[in-house]
Every structure is written in structure tokens, then in C-alpha cells.
Amino acid sequence: MKEMKQVRLLAILLVVVVATLQVEKASSHGDHPLSRIAIHRATFALDEPAYIQASPSVLGLRGQNTEWVKLEFGTENPNIDDWIGVFSPANFSASTCPEENPRVFPPFLCSAPIKFQYAIYSTPDYKDTGKGFLKLQLINQRSDFSFALFSGGLLNPKVVAVSNHVAFANPDAPVYPRIAQGKEWNEMTVTWTSGYGINDAEPFVEWGPRGETTRSPAVTLTFDRRSLCGAPARTVGWRDPGFIHTSFLKELWPNRQYTYKLGHRLFNGTYIWSQTHHFRASPYPGQNSLQRVVIFGDMGKDEADGSNEYNNFQPGSLNTTKQLIRDLKNIDIVFHIGDICYANGYLSQWDQFTAQIEPIASTVPYMIASGNHERDWPGTGSFYENMDSGGECGVLAENMFYVPTENRAKFWYKTDYGMFRFCIADTEHDWREGTEQYKFIEHCLASVDRQKQPWLIFLAHRVLGYSSDASYAVEGSFAEPMGRESLQKLWQKYKVDIGIYGHVHNYERTCPVYQNICTNEEKRHYKGSLNGTIHVAAGGAGASLSPFTSLQTKWSVFKDLDHGFVKLTAFDHSNLLFEYKKSRDGQVYDSFRISRDYRDILACTVDSCPSTTLAS
Ligand SMILES: [Fe+2]
Structure with missing residues (x-):
């Protein structure tokens, strides 16, 4: 009876849930899979013989925070598009519904499922037998779970059964x-x-x-x-x-x-x-030791049980995670430069992301930058007035990860790692000359002693440098408009070695370049001064790939439309290795070296030194 009541409540509440989603969904890089469920059309259709049963009901008895649950379910009217939604907390309640939403009337269902899967996924003959099973992976995320069997597909869902409750032994565990x-x-x-x-x-x-x-x-x-x-x-x-x-x-x-x-x-x-857990403390600034840095953007999350990802939302994410874990002994620090998990306003996904990267992030510093999917929301001070954050407006990223900023709402910061200085910009806030962020960028670049820290790296989410991504080629700017126009004189003046960006879901490397002109003809082994900055797009860590333009630019040296990430290895103050690795196999598909002495950094090139005077 209690279950009947729950189902009825669920079904009535379902009416409204996603009315808002329909209107306010994230617009770029694909929609969140959960936003495709038209729960606003759902109806109550409790089917007495239908059932869904979950086991075990207590998870994590040996202290683990991830466990598989087996579901057994059945109905007399099976359809190929029947699906199962996972809800947490298990008890849906109208009491937690938001007061603000003029399109709806109480009682509502207030929660989207935290994940979903089709009933035929593990039982291809479900359509004939009406019986099926499914294994789903749950993580410990502070509450219990229940599972609902829906008919009518994602677009006209009808609840036909709700399961028993399942919970971790200690849902509050750290x-x-x-x-x-x-x-x-x-x-x-x-x-x-x-x-x-x-x-x-x-x-x-x-x-x-x-x-x-x-x-x-x-x-x-x-x-x-x-x-x-x-x-x-x-x-x-x-x-x-x-x-x-x-x-x-x-x-x-x-x-x-x-x-x-x-x-x-x-x-x-x-x-x-x-x-x-364990970690290795960072080297001091200037320390001469082997230092290995992995950098990528736009990884997102993916479910090991195959749920949610019917539209291949982030198909490369698990591969990237797997490669990094496999090579973790050879990685000292990681930078995930924006578009972290594409939760797009579905908060449960942040827990699932932190669970996915735990082996990495618990062992080496996991430094994030802010992207459009963390921050952008109209009327909230973001530089771009779109809805890509799904209403998060930066709050999740600012709270879930520590970042050594002055102010976590302004996501720019510097961090030193031995012979590296990293200046991390926040492309979701204004960077143009005269802004607070521009001053920060100049100070970060200017305040490093290159004899101690020769490797100066600029990081940002959107491409401020150069990219042949089709979306930027259409703009005609081959980068975020106003990106390099505002910043290239700083990169040149302070002799930034490499600028690395995400946002475009592919890999590309440029020649050392200044004002669209290659400043060095070498492609593999740079000796002496670069005379410009090498720009790299490394946004292919997981999200669906984005194509390149067919236009050929003079500054593009290497392009690859695949999932991957980059790795920088500083052997000492004079030798740096750059590698691009694919997520599918962890192998190197592009690389270059820089070999030089301190005096090569001091040497003047176009626009990099103040005019000299003849006075002596
Ligand atoms: Fe992005």
C-alpha cells in the first residue's frame, strides 16, 4: 500500500518536472541525457502485475563507496522503449518542491532521476517475455535509492512499478x-x-x-x-x-x-x-627534478554501467580516466581546464564525476579551470549570456573543487610546480585590457623568474589563441573573438611558451606564432628562442568531438579529430617534452621538444623587449 502511494505520488508529481527543462536546457555541445526525458508528459499507470526488485538492499558493507545493484523486473505489457529511472533520495516528496515556477501547480515531482537505462539493455528478449534484469552501478552519495519502471519511452513515460529502497551502510561517509x-x-x-x-x-x-x-x-x-x-x-x-x-x-x-x-x-x-590515500608533495619553485603535467579540457563523465549515454554525451571520458589511472605513476599534476562534468544543472552528476576521478584526484593535484558549462547563465555577470551551466552559475565548481584563487567566484589564478609557472585564465569573465583579469594575467606572466621557472604556460577554457575548429572558422577569428587581440602582446612580451585551451573537442597544435605569423619554421625540435607562443587545443578529453574547418591555415601544424590529452615533461631547466596521447590507447600521436638555455629566453624578439636607448 505504501508503495502504491509512492507510485501515485511519483506519477502525479511527474507531470511537471521538466517543463522548465524544455525551455531552459543547455544549448551547446549536446543536451544532457537526463534533459531528454519528457517527465512533464508522464502519467500514472500503475500496473498491478508489474514489478521491479533491487538487491542487495544494503550496499558498502565492506566500506566500499561504489557497488553494483541487480534489478529484476517484469510487466504484462512490455515495450522496446520501456526504461528504468534511478531516484535518490528514494522517497519523492512534494515538500521539497521549489516555490518559484509559474508553469506548474502542486504537487510536483521535484527530482529528475540520477540516471536511467532501457529495460532491454541486458535482456534483448524482454519485449517477448516481459521479464528482464539489469545491473547498475551506484555510488555512495548521501541518500538512499529507488528504481522506477517506465513504459511509453522517454517522451511519454508512464510509471508502472517502483522498487524497494536500497542504501549504503553509511550514506554520510567521507x-x-x-x-x-x-x-x-x-x-x-x-x-x-x-x-x-x-x-x-x-x-x-x-x-x-x-x-x-x-x-x-x-x-x-x-x-x-x-x-x-x-x-x-x-x-x-x-x-x-x-x-x-x-x-x-x-x-x-x-x-x-x-x-x-x-x-x-x-x-x-x-x-x-x-x-x-597518499600523495607526493610538490617541488619548490625552481627545483630541478623530473616534473610531469597532464592537461586537458572537456572530459565530462560517463557511466561504467552504460546508463544515461544513449546519445553518446561524453563517449571518451571513461577512456581518458582509464589511461590516466594506468599511467598515474608517471603523472605529477593534472589540469582539467573547464567543462568539468557537464552536469548542466543536474547536481547528482558532480558526485558521480568526483567518484569517477577519485583514483587520480586523491593522488595528484587535480587543478580545474572554469568553463561555460560551469559558469554561464544570463544576467549573472558571466561574459557570455547563455544557459550552458544549467543554472549552476559557477556555484558547483567553486564549492566542489578547491582552487587557489583570491576569490573563488573569479576563477583566475596562478600556480607554480617546480620549473613550471601556470597562469590560468577564466574565459567566462572578461579578460580584455583594463579589466581586473587582464591585470592578473599580466602580473602572473611578469612575476616569474624565468631562470628558476623557465616553462611558462598559459591555460584557459575557451580558445583565446588559435584553433581551426569549424565553429571558430565560421566566426572568421579562428579563436574566441577578442581573445588574442587582447592578449597576444602579453604572451609575446612575457615570452609565454605554450597556451593550452579546451572548449573545442579536438586536438590541434600551432607553430610558434605571433600575430598570425609563424615565428619559427621548425616542427619537432625547437632549439633556442621560440620567438612566439605555441598554441594547443586539448579539449578532446571526453565530450563529443567537434569538427575542423576544411580551410588550411599557415599556423596549424598538427590536427587530430579524436579523444586525447596532452602531457608536458620538464627534464630540467633546458629540456621540455610535449606529447599528445589518444585516450583510446594512451599512445603518443604528436610530440615536440624544446631545448634552450636561459639566455635564449632573455634574447629579444619582435615586441618582446622595451626599445633600447643609445644613451650609455
Ligand atoms: Fe566549453
């Missing part, structure tokens, strides 16, 4: 640690998610080099629906984010190995612990 460089070179930050607020427990990290441990307190952030800017983030995509903790591990010894685990001390004296 999960998905991600480390990031702090504001100082000898500080590492550890950020994680839990269900414990500051009134429930004290969060901390227990850490140290081998044989010694200490405890550092963590700060706690959270936000509510009103912090977000629009639908679906503020409506059907909303899901309680729990609590996000960050601890600051200070005065680290350069390159030393540390172990750590996350802890919560409950007020009754009980401790809740995560598993033990």
Missing part, C-alpha cells in the same frame, strides 16, 4: 577526496564530500610522512537551492550537495611522500574514517 595545490608551493589542500555538517561532527585530515601523523582541521562549505541561478539546477536538477570539506596541509617537504585519511569526530566521541 568520500571522493580530491587534492589541489594551495596558495603556497608547500601547501596541499584536501577536499572531500560527506553527509556530516558542522553540527554533526568535526572534520579533519590525519596525515604525515611515513611513520609520523598529525591532524589538521577542515573547513566546511555547503549551499542551498537559493544559491543557484535557474532551472534545472534550482528545480528538478537540484539535489542536496551534502557538505564539502577542505583541509590545508602546510609546510610540506618538497617531493616527499605523504599518506592521509579523512576523518569525522562525532560529538559522541565516535570516529568515522575514510580509506588511506
